[in-house]
Amino acid sequence: MDLNYGPEYDVFRKQVRAFIEAHSHLAPPSADRAAQPSSKAVEWQKLLIEHGYAARTIPQEYGGYGAEPDILQSRIIAEEFARARVPGGLSNQGISMFVPTLLELGTEEQKRRWIEPTLKGDVVWCQGYSEPGAGSDLANLKTSAHIENGEFVINGQKIWTSTAKQADMIFCLVRTEPDAPKHGGISYLIFSMDTPGIEVRPLKTMTGHAEFNETFFTDVRVPMHQIVGQRGQGWFVANATLGHERGMLGDPDALENRLQALIALMQEERLGQGRAIDNPVLRDRLVALQAEVAAMKYNGMRILSNSLRGEPGGMAKLIVKLQSCELAHQISALAIDAMGELGILYHNSPRERDGGAWQWNYMFQLGLIIGGGTAQIQKNIIAERGLEMPREPKTADMARQKQGAD
Amino acid sequence: MDFGLSQDQQMLRDAVSRCLADSSPLSHVRECAERDNPLSDQVLQALNDLGVAGMLVPEEHGGLGMTLLDAAVVAEQLGYAVAPVPFLASQVLAPIALRDAGNEEQKAHWLPKIASGEARIGVAISETIEVRDGAGVSSAAGKLNGTALYALDFEGADAYIVADSGSRLHLLGAKASGLEAIALTTIDRTRSVGELRFDGAEAEPLADDGGATVARLRDAGRVILAADSLGAGQAMIEKAVDYAGQREQFGRLIGSFQAVKHMCAEMAAQHEPCRSLVWYAAHAFDAVPNEASLVACHAKSHTAEVYRFVARTSTEVHGGMGFTDLLGLHYWFKRIGFDRQVLGGPEAVRAEAAALQGWTKAA
Ligand SMILES: Cc1cc2nc3c(=O)[nH]c(=O)nc-3n(C[C@H](O)[C@H](O)[C@H](O)COP(=O)(O)OP(=O)(O)OC[C@H]3O[C@@H](n4cnc5c(N)ncnc54)[C@H](O)[C@@H]3O)c2cc1C
Numbered sequence: 001m002d003l004n005y006g007p008e009y010d011v012f013r014k015q016v017r018a019f020i021e022a023h024s025h026l027a028p029p030s031a032d033r034a035a036q037p038s039s040k041a042v043e044w045q046k047l048l049i050e051h052g053y054a055a056r057t058i059p060q061e062y063g064g065y066g067a068e069p070d071i072l073q074s075r076i077i078a079e080e081f082a083r084a085r086v087p088g089g090l091s092n093q094g095i096s097m098f099v100p101t102l103l104e105l106g107t108e109e110q111k112r113r114w115i116e117p118t119l120k121g122d123v124v125w126c127q128g129y130s131e132p133g134a135g136s137d138l139a140n141l142k143t144s145a146h147i148e149n150g151e152f153v154i155n156g157q158k159i160w161t162s163t164a165k166q167a168d169m170i171f172c173l174v175r176t177e178p179d180a181p182k183h184g185g186i187s188y189l190i191f192s193m194d195t196p197g198i199e200v201r202p203l204k205t206m207t208g209h210a211e212f213n214e215t216f217f218t219d220v221r222v223p224m225h226q227i228v229g230q231r232g233q234g235w236f237v238a239n240a241t242l243g244h245e246r247g248m249l250g251d252p253d254a255l256e257n258r259l260q261a262l263i264a265l266m267q268e269e270r271l272g273q274g275r276a277i278d279n280p281v282l283r284d285r286l287v288a289l290q291a292e293v294a295a296m297k298y299n300g301m302r303i304l305s306n307s308l309r310g311e312p313g314g315m316a317k318l319i320v321k322l323q324s325c326e327l328a329h330q331i332s333a334l335a336i337d338a339m340g341e342l343g344i345l346y347h348n349s350p351r352e353r354d355g356g357a358w359q360w361n362y363m364f365q366l367g368l369i370i371g372g373g374t375a376q377i378q379k380n381i382i383a384e385r386g387l388e389m390p391r392e393p394k395t396a397d398m399a400r401q402k403q404g405a406d
Numbered sequence: 407m408d409f410g411l412s413q414d415q416q417m418l419r420d421a422v423s424r425c426l427a428d429s430s431p432l433s434h435v436r437e438c439a440e441r442d443n444p445l446s447d448q449v450l451q452a453l454n455d456l457g458v459a460g461m462l463v464p465e466e467h468g469g470l471g472m473t474l475l476d477a478a479v480v481a482e483q484l485g486y487a488v489a490p491v492p493f494l495a496s497q498v499l500a501p502i503a504l505r506d507a508g509n510e511e512q513k514a515h516w517l518p519k520i521a522s523g524e525a526r527i528g529v530a531i532s533e534t535i536e537v538r539d540g541a542g543v544s545s546a547a548g549k550l551n552g553t554a555l556y557a558l559d560f561e562g563a564d565a566y567i568v569a570d571s572g573s574r575l576h577l578l579g580a581k582a583s584g585l586e587a588i589a590l591t592t593i594d595r596t597r598s599v600g601e602l603r604f605d606g607a608e609a610e611p612l613a614d615d616g617g618a619t620v621a622r623l624r625d626a627g628r629v630i631l632a633a634d635s636l637g638a639g640q641a642m643i644e645k646a647v648d649y650a651g652q653r654e655q656f657g658r659l660i661g662s663f664q665a666v667k668h669m670c671a672e673m674a675a676q677h678e679p680c681r682s683l684v685w686y687a688a689h690a691f692d693a694v695p696n697e698a699s700l701v702a703c704h705a706k707s708h709t710a711e712v713y714r715f716v717a718r719t720s721t722e723v724h725g726g727m728g729f730t731d732l733l734g735l736h737y738w739f740k741r742i743g744f745d746r747q748v749l750g751g752p753e754a755v756r757a758e759a760a761a762l763q764g765w766t767k768a769a
Contacts (some may be wrong), residue, residue, distance in 0.1 A: 001475060001689040002408045072407060267765075277765050280757070286765075287756040288711070291683070291704035298682035308407065316682070319675040379671035380664070386671055387647050390662040406693040 003301075005072050012073055016080040019051055030087040035124060035163035037090055042121040045090045053077050054089025055119045058103070063116025071308055082253035093162065094118040094125030098171050101241045105229050114169075114190070126193070128158040128172030129238065135160075137376050138173070139182045139235060143217060145174040145189065147224070152176070154197075154220040162314060164213040166201045167193050173238055176231050186234035191222040195341035207363045208347060234259060239345070242373065252293075252300040255324060258331045258361075259293045262286065265353070266338045276338035284336050289361075292327055318386045322378040325369045410685070411479065419479045425452050426487035432734050439595035439737065440491040443561040446490045450523070453480075453491060460521030462501040467517035469501070474626055478633035478688035485637030485745075488737040490596040492526055494561035494630050495567075499558070499623045500527035503567050503575055507612035507619040512577065516565070527577075528563035530554035530602055531627075534573050534620050535750045535758075543604060545570040546609070550578070550604035556748065560589060560600030568602060568609070573617030578609035594744035596737060622691075625699050627749045628706035629687045635713040635745040636677075636684050638738045642720035643673045645735065649724050660723075669719050676712045683708060703759035708751035713742045 005013070028041040037045070047055035048068060049065055056074060058064020067073070081088040089095070099115055106114075117123040133139040143156025154174055164170070170193055177185030193200070197220035202210035229237040266277040277283055299320070303313045335358040336343035345352040346359045346392050383389045411419065429452035438444045453459070458565040461477055463469020477498050484493055501520055504527075519525035530553055533542050554568050565579050566587075578585060584607030589600045612619065618662055647670050650661030660666050687705035690698045717739045721728040728735050749759065760766050 001410065001414070001685065001693070003689075005407050043764060274767070277760075278767055283760050283765060284756050286709065287759045288704075288752075290707035290759070291756075292679075294686075294701065294704050295679035295683040295708060298409070298686040299679040301686075305407065305409040308660050310429045319678050322675050323679065324514060376664075376668070379668045379675070382671035382674055383661075383667035387674055389647060389667050389670060390651060390659045392662060392664065393658065399759075 005076065006029060009072055009076060010151050013076050013080065016053065016077055017084075019053065020080060020084045020086055023047065024084060024086045025035055027086045030085065035092070035166035037092075037121040037124075038055065041087075042089060044087070045119070045121050050091045051118060053081070055095075058099070058115065058119065059384055060104075062111050063119050071304060075304060078251075078253050082257055085257065090119075090121050092124060093127045094123065094169075097127065097241045098125050101171075101237060104240055105237050109225075110190075110228065123169055124163065124167045125169045125171060126161050126164040126167035127241075128161055128164075128170045130160045131157060132159050139186065139236070141173055141186065143172075143174045144178065145187065145222070147176075148221075150224055152187075152222040152224060152227075154189070154217045154222060156217050158215040159215075160202075160203070160212045161215045162212045162371075164193065164215050165202050165210065165300060169193060170215070171228070171241070173234050175233075180232060183235045184232055186238070187231050188228045188234035188237040189222055190228060191220070192225050195220050195222065197221070205361050205367065207367075209360075209366070211364070250348075251324070251339075252297045255293050255296055255327060255331070258328060259290060261290075261354075262335050262338075264287075265335055265358075269338055269340075269342070269353075276340075282334070282338050285337075289327070289331055289334060293331075296327060315382070315386045319378075320380050321373065322375055322382070325365060326375070329362065329365040329369060332358050332365055336362055356386050410681070411475075415476060415479050418476060419483060421456055422453070422458070422480050422483040423486070425456055426483055426489050428452070430487050430489045430491075432488075432737075435488050435490055435596060435732060435737055442589070443596050444490045444595050445559075445561050450491045453489075454523040458493075459497055459523040462498055462505070463517045463521040463650060464505055467513060467521065469517065469521040473676055473688070473693075474498075474629060474691040475685065475688040477626075478629055478684060481630045481633035482637035482640075482684075485639075485741060486632035486641045488596050488638065488641075488741050492598065494627060494634075495529035495558035496520070496526040496563070498630050499529040499531075499627055500567055502626055503529070503612060503619055503623060504577075504706070506622060507575055507615055508577075509613070512610065514610070516577075518592075524735065525564045526559060526562055528557045528559045528566045528580075528600070529568075529623070530557035530566060531569040531575075531620055531623055532556040532749070533571065534569045534617075535624065536754055541634065543568055543570045543576075545572075545574065545576060545609070545693050548575060548608060548611070549584070549606045551606060552604055554602040554604075556590070556693050557587075557600045557602050559598060560587070560746070561598040566602060567612070568604075569620050573620040574614055575612040575619060576609035577612060578607055580742055582607050582609070584608065592744060594737075594740040596741060597744055621699065624749060625691055625702040627753065628702045629691060630750060631745040632680075632684045632687065632705040632709040635709045636680055638741045638745070639673075639677055639680070639709075639713040639716040642716050642735070642738050642742075643670065643677055645738075646670055646673065646720040646723040649727075653725075665722055669723055673716045673719050677716060680705075680709050680712055700759055700762050702761070703755045706750065707755040707759070708753040710746040710755075719741045 027044050028038055045054055052065040055064035056067050057069045060066035099118055102111055114134050131141050135143040140271055145152040145154045171190050173186050174189055175185050176187040197218045201214045203212050203214055204210050267275055269276040299316050306313055346356045384391055438446045457470055458480055460469035461472040465471040496636045504516055541553040541555045543550055543554050557566055563580050568576050584605045586603040587600055592599050650666050653660045684705050687701040692703050726734050
């Protein structure tokens with residue numbers, strides 16, 4: 001067990017700290033939930049890239065900083081920004097999911113065209129995967145693209161498309177080979193949200209905001225080269241992206257920050273004579289959550305060490321999405337309980353606390369338990385891939401069995 | 407930066423694991439559990455041959471001078487095998503107590519004997535955590551009076567280290583006059599616990615350090631109990647997954663039923679981060695003193711909750727078979743139950759964690 005990053009990293013850490021100290025006044029407020037980044041957030045992002053604190057390992061020719069990958073440096077940056085409670089670089093589906101996918105599987109031209117404006121916040125992406133009939137069973141998607149005059153012509157509907165209303169571009173899964181097997185006939189297309197034939201209808205969610213949308217496609221024409229990977233390989237390309245999404249949803253620093261905010265809240269809120277934290281039941285729950293956050297923090301360090309050694313993340317990694325999203329939700333739940341009757345206030349009510357952030361989080365984090373592969377799907381993955389338990393009999397097998405029985 | 411076990415620690419783990427697989431199969435555990443004194447000389451001897459007894463004894467006293475993380479690696483394997491051997495008190499707490507608070511004579515007398523396996527010391531500090539049934543020990547003029555419940559590694563102990571109500575430690579021989587030692591029967595038949603009644607029993611005090619050593623013993627003990635549960639839980643998860651991959655109902659392996667699969671996935675998802683938490687807590691005991699007590703509390707209380715869930719869920723996956731004596735799954739279930747209660751149940755430990763952070767108003 002050696003928790004020292006080494007002297008060369010101490011120097012690096014000092015640099016990061018000095019940068020944060022000198023520039024934090026330029027940072028946008030961390031509560032910025034807008035899909036289209038504010039000009040302040042865009043300027044901050046550009047400054048971070050320039051100094052290598054965002055897009056650090058992305059090659060310069062694509063608009064990144066171009067440092068050699070060094071997991072510990074990346075880790076130090078994340079730690080120091082979290083510690084200073086200063087927002088790090090932009091995080092959205094374009095940056096966290098699309099860019100890594102393009103780096104892995106895009107053509108040279110695509111990388112040059114899209115990565116830089118995405119990193120700099122000039123182009124916002126949405127993810128067009130889920131459909132009314134294809135959620136957990138994503139490969140069941142029906143939105144089709146046939147070829148006409150050298151173009152893809154897309155018809156169909158996506159749903160739960162986060163930020164579609166604000167997005168400039170979409171990365172979208174469509175069925176290009178209707179006769180191929182379920183997973184084999186899908187392609188990964190990228191196109192502008194201004195393309196004629198796209199209609200976006202905001203879907204108000206339980207939070208009261210419209211974080212996602214329905215997206216309809218009627219004869220949407222997309223040039224043939226706007227495909228990532230080959231025709232029919234979209235499932236493979238999409239799975240590369242989903243891996244990045246699950247990484248994004250399990251950030252130990254984010255949990256630690258939520259916990260610190262909860263501790264502060266419980267020390268400030270007064271319930272009757274005492275503070276919320278003086279109530280032994282609430283305090284017991286707080287300490288229990290603190291232990292769980294600690295466990296996830298050290299689990300994260302273990303994953304980090306595994307990757308430094310070039311070993312796969314294994315079970316430690318497989319469980320992160322499930323455990324972190326649940327834990328984040330529990331932290332918000334306790335915050336609301338600690339507020340007691342004040343916990344009902346929302347929608348900019350007088351006496352509302354923290355701008356309703358805890359209520360919003362409590363609800364939105366339930367969305368994150370569902371989105372990006374539901375908790376149940378995560379458990380299937382943990383059981384089947386992690387524990388190598390017998391797979392579910394496939395519907396096809398069951399149909400065959402049924403035929404045999406008839 | 408390397409968060410994990412060193413090469414040496416991995417070798418230690420593998421060696422202890424092999425040793426226990428050979429010396430302590432379930433048939434032997436069962437044999438021991440059915441005796442009055444469950445502790446197994448055979449398994450103890452096998453572990454001593456590996457040097458386990460001297461792990462925490464400093465080198466100048468004939469031991470190996472190892473760390474609590476090394477001891478936690480062993481504890482995990484003991485839990486995994488539900489090994490009926492003394493360990494927590496006699497090979498972890500007693501050497502730490504003597505090392506940190508013993509005088510030169512006490513160290514020179516006892517530590518080499520602990521390291522060689524010649525002597526075993528039981529430890530009773532429960533009353534510094536919670537007083538029940540009017541227990542508690544007072545000391546005056548080198549004599550002890552009162553009762554200490556839950557002396558750990560009780561049977562076969564040559565001496566006991568006992569905390570008095572002022573959190574000062576005392577050492578006395580098992581045969582000291584004025585000491586009555588009464589075995590208690592616990593649900594976990596792989597451990598040995600007893601009650602010590604003192605009636606003017608003569609004892610030697612360890613250093614008067616304002617309770618510092620007792621606090622260290624609580625931390626170390628909690629980490630070792632957490633590690634024991636980690637191993638026991640690992641075994642219970644493996645057994646559930648194996649069973650679900652063999653047992654058929656409705657023409658299918660039960661492991662292909664999603665309800666069963668999800669029970670196993672939930673166990674694994676809760677279990678996995680505990681490993682890192684226990685490792686860190688053990689590491690902190692020696693290397694990060696300002697965090698050691700808090701993270702020991704976290705490790706103890708969190709594993710108590712997780713492994714209670716694992717213990718019942720693994721049993722459920724086994725159906726009626728899980729409930730039988732024959733299968734022996736209950737040895738793990740009970741071991742986890744013991745680990746949960748001893749040195750503070752999760753609520754008591756969390757209250758302590760809150761106090762450590764200044765979250766509790768002085769009453
Ligand atoms: C906040 C939020 C943001 C989202 N953003 C996007 C986005 O930007 N782009 C996008 O494409 N999608 C997005 N989604 C969609 C998300 O990926 C899907 O909601 C998710 O995959 C679940 O699909 P579903 O809603 O159709 O539920 P269903 O798949 O119908 O699931 C309903 C219930 O059945 C369970 N279930 C289904 N199949 C199984 C199975 N095999 N085993 C066990 N249980 C099963 C599920 O766990 C769930 O409890 C978002 C969702 C949310 C909540």
